Amino acid sequence: MGSEVISQVGACRTQAWCDVMCRLDRLGRDARFRRENLLYISGSFGVEKFGKSQSVTRVEDVRFLTGQGRYVDDIAPKGALHAYVFRSSVAHGVISELDVSEAAAAPGVHLVFTCADLEAAGVDIAISGAAIKNRDGTNAAAPMRPMLARDRVRFVGEPVAMIVAQTYEQARDAAELIIFDVDELPAKMDTARGGEAVHAEAADNCAFDWGMGDEAATEAAFKAAARTVALDVSDNRIIVNSIEPRGCYAEWDGTRLHLANNGQGVWVHKNNLVKAFGLEDENVRVTNPDTGGAFGMKSMSYHEYFLISHAARVLGKPVRWMSERTEAMLSDNGGRDLTSLAELAFDANNKITAYRVTSKCNLGAYNSQFGQYIQTQLFSRVLAGVYDVKTTWLQVEGYYTNTVQVDAYRGAGRPEAIYVLERIMDRAARELGIDPLELRRINFIKPEQFPYAAATGETYDVGDFNKVLTRGAQEADVAGFAARKAADAKRGMLRGSGICYYIESILGDPSEGAKVNFLEDGTVEILVGTQSGGQGHETVYAKFLSDQTGIPADRIIVVQGDSDRIKTGGGTGGSRSVTTQTNATLATVAVIKDAFTAFLAEEMGVPATEISFDDERFRAEGSNLTPTMLEVADMAREKGRDDLLSHHERATLEGRSFPNGVHFCEVLIDPETGIVTTDRYTVVDDFGNLINPLLAEGQVHGGVVQGIGQALQERVVYDEDGQLLTASFMDYAMPRAQDVPFIAFTSEPVPSTANIMGMKGCGEAGTVGALAAVSNAVQDALWDHGVRQADMPFTPHKVWELLQGEAIAAE
Structure with missing residues (x-):
């Protein structure tokens, strides 16, 4: 009954408020529905105000459809050098010769480097990857994955060297001059034990053997069953093919590294760059501009992000890279299989x-x-x-x-x-x-x-x-x-x-933070810990904050994808974004209300308990002063109360x-x-x-x-x-x-x-x-x-x- 009534609340736009509250009070006796949840739902989905939980068209689409999007390849620094990745054309084999000297001397080339050069420069070349526990309690295989192939290549498209030149065409032409010989080994292409070992750490090519549940009880249930059914099911491998391929650029000013990539969050990349180059945390900044599709594939730290960063540090100049479509098909992580x-x-x-x-x-x-x-x-x-x-x-x-x-x-x-x-x-x-x-x-x-x-x-x-x-x-x-x-x-x-x-x-991470800044020009920033890949976050977050505060949505600016401005966040993945981010926004709005209420109590000379907020204005019985949040922010600024102009809170989902x-x-x-x-x-x-x-x-x-x-x-x-x-x-x-x-x-x-x-x-x-x-x-x-x-x-x-x-x- 509880869920049925709640699902009807948004549609009951003409029903008397007192009748709805009586019904909610009855439902509040159900332990599965907390009263504060019911009050939130009733207040925010059509009972008090009729504009919430409404379909709103995406404000960012105007920018995207008129060519004003800020994608990584559009905003790379002027004069940035171009990088090209030389990739293996062989699926499996031992590298017998790798000579990049002629490529390094080619017209326009500024830098060519291999795995040996990375190691000589003190770079931690290992790219991290997940490793679980086997069902017998032992560790699954965890072979090292180098930023550039070292001694052996293991798939067609594996990065072997990077060329940086004045233009992309010069870098690509120089790659043709690299001498690359491989003593080929049989390719392992099936999911079965045996075959040529891809890694010494998994001689039979089985990385893990994992189990969950009660094997003995399940077997007993099958033996006792009246009927059993079995089916073999194949789930084919696919290529993600986001509309915008992966890309990035990097800048180095002699002290700080800045990497911009079209990803799903900045903090994992920042941590990985700090580790790889031995930099201090405050000396690495990662940003995500507009991202044209991601679907999970763009959440990972790929080879190119490290390689571009290394090139920028060596040369002291900005370096850019953008994948071609076939290159993406060869090197982007696949799905299913x-x-x-x-x-x-x-x-x-x-x-x-x-x-x-x-x-x-x-x-x-x-x-x-x-x-x-x-x-x-x-x-x-x-x-x-x-x-x-x-x-x-x-x-x-x-x-x-x-x-x-x-x-x-x-x-x-x-x-x-x-x-x-x-x-x-x-x-x-x-x-x-x-x-x-x-x-x-x-x-x-x-x-x-x-x-x-x-x-x-x-x-x-x-x-x-x-x-x-x-x-x-x-x-x-x-x-x-x-x-x-x-x-x-x-x-x-x-x-x-x-x-x-x-x-x-x-x-994903059940915790998220939100920060709200009241700016002098009358606009409001909300800084979020997620990253839009085209889902419409700017619209959702601005409208949600507007619903809770009365601040017009067109005055709200959503800030995302900047590790300097947003110190931590969970990024986007696992359908977490709107749930975790709005949860954090609610927590931050509560902090703002409390702070503004205390300030107004001083200004109005009334107890804070007599001041209320109805999602549009603050009110106190007997007072004609009914300021909006923006007006309270202006009052605070005039009084020199800058501490009231920025608020941040983190919140964690209960489950x-x-x-x-x-x-x-x-x-x-x-x-x-x-x-x-x-x-x-x-x-x-x-x-x-x-x-x-x-x-x-x-x-x-x-x-x-x-x-x-x-x-x-x-x-x-x-x-x-x-x-x-x-x-x-x-x-x-x-x-x-x-x-x-x-x-x-x-x-x-x-x-x-x-x-x-x-x-x-x-x-x-x-x-x-x-x-x-x-x-x-x-x-x-x-x-x-x-x-x-x-x-x-x-x-x-x-x-x-x-x-x-x-x-x-x-x-």
Whole structure:
């Protein structure tokens, strides 16, 4: 009842305030809904004022669409030298000769350096990467990853040397003069023990063997099960392909280093630069200007950031670098790339009694920043999804291969986990002979079970999955699917329907800070610890601060991505940004209110307890003085109270929130060509309270399109020698407008109890749900034609072959 009433508050714009408060007071007796949370929701989502939780168009789009964006390649210092990275053309081998002398003497060249030069200069050449514990308690492999190849190369595209010249063309031409010989070794390309060792630290190429859960209890549950279902699931590797490739520039004034890169936060990079060059913390500054897409891939510290910084320090001049598209495809961290055996055990009533997953994942040639965590700890957080499964076992083996590293990509482990789970739930429904929606309903965690302690160790705060599923079935017109399928069959087309019910967990640092400065010109700065990659943070943060203070949004300037001005922050990733940042903003606004109230009490000669603030003005009974926050700031400035013009506070979320929702997809397949078309797509999400519904919907749309791209088109292909065959947009298929249907989006909120806003993150949700929804729809269309194993990507050629293969078998 509590969640139902709260979800209606924003819509009850004409309901009497006293009636709403009575209802909230009754709900306040529910331990799962704290009174202060209810008061926040009622005050901020449409009861007191009718302008909050409204869709607001993005203010930054005017800048972006008129060519006024400040991207890293636009703002590099005038006269900066250009850098070019010389990369290995061989996947695996021992470097027998590396001579850069002729390149160093080429026209326009200022500097050429190799790994040996870095070491001679005292640079700590090791790039850090994640390493976990094996299930037997031993440490996973942690081989050193050098900034430039040292003695051996391990993937095509690995940086070997850097050339810095007056122009980019001169640097690239000089690279042609480098003598680089390699004694080639066999390339390791599969996720299996054995083969030529990529690293001595992992002689069999297995980096780790990780487990979570109760293996013995799970095995016992399977032996006692009435029915079991098993399915092999393949999750193809993809290239992130942000619209703006990676780039950076560096400046050195003899004392301080400044690196600007298009990343997802500045503090990790700053710490890594301090360590690499032995500098004092105060002598390193990192900034992020506008960033054109990131999706997790841009959160890591890549080779080039260190190399550019070293070049700037050696030369005493600014140096710039921007990746080309093929270069990005070779060197940017990839995503996904794992295979899993999923198994479900059921009792006689179709209730899941145990779930087991055995996975093998490709790490690439080295441990990347989060790589070993992605398919282990992050995968495990939502292992059993929205289902009441108490007995689970997850075992994951990670392997080194002679390919580029694999790391976080939109969702980071959660899309992979939900894809495996929802594919086998679809298969189980078929083998058990039960409607796929009904199988999910039978196994859902019930509303009365929250807060729910999952077998993974996570505690889900709240949810009403059946309500969301029911709404989704209505919005998607599931009842009309049979008629649509029959009509398509008459014209020789195959229609399939797929469902995915997902849940994900917000990840990253639960703490964040916000600083608000009242400037002399009447504007206000809010300094934040997150970084926008195109999500609309400037709009959301300014509007949220405006809602809480009455300061006009067009007077608020959002400052982000500067380690000098913002001393610490968690960056952007794991759908954390808006939840953590607005939580910090609320804390800072509370500090401002208290400080301004105390100041006004002195000015007005009344006790502070008699002064109130209604999100627009301060008021005191019997006084005509009703100043806004900006007016109080002006009063404080006139009185010389500069201490009242800047306020900062940090806040920590009480727990994770768990966005969830249902995706329904219908596809059409032309059996003569194998072409798959996504014909209908419906999403109903529970994101809790929405700060800006329009931007939330945009995030869902973008995430769904990325999921559709992987499911139908995108796939990284290497040959047996480790050469990347999909290194351009001629060979790597990205979804286009014509490949994407209109996506229907509906919100069915159950406010989170893990934060005062009642929010649940939305940035990755679209991708988390899309992979299985599309794949299950394709499998459904193929099922009646005898196809029992269908894996992404469902390219026309693959689908045609599947249909032809089954047709040939039938003959």
